[in-house]
Amino acid sequence: xxxxxxxxxxxxxxxxxxxxxxxxxxxxxxxxxxxxxxxxxxxxxxxxxxxxxxxxxxxxxxxxxxxxxxxxxxxxxxxxxxxxxxxxxxxxxxxxxxxxxxxxxxxxxxxxxxxxxxxxxxxxx
Numbered sequence: 001x002x003x004x005x006x007x008x009x010x011x012x013x014x015x016x017x018x019x020x021x022x023x024x025x026x027x028x029x030x031x032x033x034x035x036x037x038x039x040x041x042x043x044x045x046x047x048x049x050x051x052x053x054x055x056x057x058x059x060x061x062x063x064x065x066x067x068x069x070x071x072x073x074x075x076x077x078x079x080x081x082x083x084x085x086x087x088x089x090x091x092x093x094x095x096x097x098x099x100x101x102x103x104x105x106x107x108x109x110x111x112x113x114x115x116x117x118x119x120x121x122x123x124x125x
Contacts, residue, residue, distance in 0.1 A: 033057040
């Protein structure tokens with residue numbers, strides 16, 4: 001595998017933020033992720049409530065943090081963490097594999113667009 005492809009897959013693993021910024025980033029991300037998971041799973045007729053969405057988001061945060069710590073922030077780490085998180089989604093919502101994959105993909109797509117739109121809602125200030 002060439003150096004540039006491996007660098008893209010692996011990422012640099014470095015995030016230069018202070019402790020307070022990291023806590024705020026985590027809490028806002030957790031809230032947004034919980035809301036997205038809650039709404040999407042309701043659209044897929046799941047009966048579990050907000051607490052299950054919170055556990056799923058917390059578990060996802062832990063999974064991604066652990067995998068990113070081990071592998072860095074590249075595409076490979078994201079794919080592995082996403083696969084593990086899909087398993088957690090299956091566990092918390094008692095879903096079959098394919099439904100969990102579809103729900104996870106929809107959650108990731110919505111989270112992607114929210115991640116683009118959310119920082120721009122407040123304008124340039």
